[in-house]
Amino acid sequence: MTRRQTTLRIFLSISLSALSIHCSRAIQFEDGASNAGGTVGGNPKLTYYPSLTDSPEIEWDAPANNVQNYEVRFGSQPNLGDLLEWNPVGTGRSYQHTGLNLLDGGVYYYSVRAKTTDAQTLAVLTNESWKAVQCPTSYEFVPALSGYTDRGFCVAKYEAKQSGGAGVSQVSGFPWVNITRNAARIACQTNGAAFDLLTNLEWQTLARNIEMVAENWDQGTVGSVGGLNRGHSDGVPNQSLAASTDDNQSCSDTGQTCSLAIWSDQRRTHKLADGSILWDIGGNVREWLQDDNSTVRGKNEMISLVTNVAPFLLSAKNEFGPAGNYSSLNSGNFGGFGEAHINFASGGLNRGGSWAAGINAGVFAASLANQIDNSLSALGFRCVYRP
Secondary structure (H helix, E strand, O other): OOOOOOEEEEOOOOOOOOOOOOOOOOEEOOOOOOOOOOOEOOEOOOEEEOOOOOOOEEEEOOOOOOEEEEEEEEEOOOOOOOOEEEEEEEOOOEEOOOOOOOOOOOEEEEEEEEEEOOOOEEEEEEEEEEEEOOOOOOEEEEOOOOOOOOOOEEEEOOOEEEEOOEEEEOOOOOOOOOOOHHHHHHHHHOOOOOEEEOOHHHHHHHHHHHHOOHHHEOOOOOOOOOOEOOOOOOOOOOOOOOOOOOOOOOOOOOOOOOOOOOOOOOOOEEEOOOOOEEEOOOOOOEEEOOOOOOOOOOOOEEHHHOOOOOOHHHOHHHHHOOOOOOOOOOOOOHHHOOEEEOOOOOOOOEEOOOOOOHHHOOOOOEEOOOOOOOOOOOEEEOEEEOO
16 A cells, blocks of 8 residues: 655745745645644644654745755754754755654654855744654554644554453454443553543544545545445444455455445445545444533434534534535435434444444444443444554
């Protein structure tokens, strides 16, 4: 599998003069997220980047007038060039440093400056920072989504399987079910520090990431009428399934034929914007989230028909729905999003669908019908690692 390059873009509006530089700054990742990092340790410029060998690829937007070349510097501390001292990169406006040996969780700094034709040296960007992170084995990085998450996180590639008291992300075995919400959370935390049960805001972050990837839609186009694939949800076979070691065996054990390139509504894999693969987000078993709920969020209806967006915190569309408006997908698969089973306030929240949920399954499917001490044969969980 080829993973798409995740690009950090620094947009600068710069006035190149001998006396001053004025710049406005925004971060955007290739998948459309407005910020892949957030505030850490009081530093609002700190961005998470999932590599221990590469820096982010930085792009800056600045006028070419009077610029002879740009130079970049990378270091492990502000104003230090121990990774790369000021290095000319020409008049191009992007650079990525590779072949590094970074520490997991280490914070690193980069600066960009311009050399002008009249021998002026102007600091374009100074001591901006990123945090290098590495996801655990069988976890995939999900960039933050503005309004939902303020930092990237690592989500389990597979539904949790039981290994002693821990809920592990692995191919072999059937999903761990018949477990209460609190027990599921403890099973995730047993993996170590920074492991936990997913929150609804994290689920929305990864689901909306999936929504924007064309390969997850039936015609290879976002919004196409057949919708997103739901995963194992037609009741054949009438049980949960183990995953496959081969991501390209995307319909493994369903009796259907598909692959990463051949779509089926029973395809069990979904692709994130960077090309990484998650299994059984939409089907197989429903999944506990750590959120408590004591409020009815609306009527029970298919997710594609949920349109209320205000106020944000109690909006079914914002809490459980896709970013786009797909109200025209009002029959058949209903966009493959699943059902909002939200006319309840039973205390718990689970997402996704089970092996026999049919069109009610999907990556955006949500249920508020279960109490947190329920343990059901079609209800499991998935863990998150927060670097």
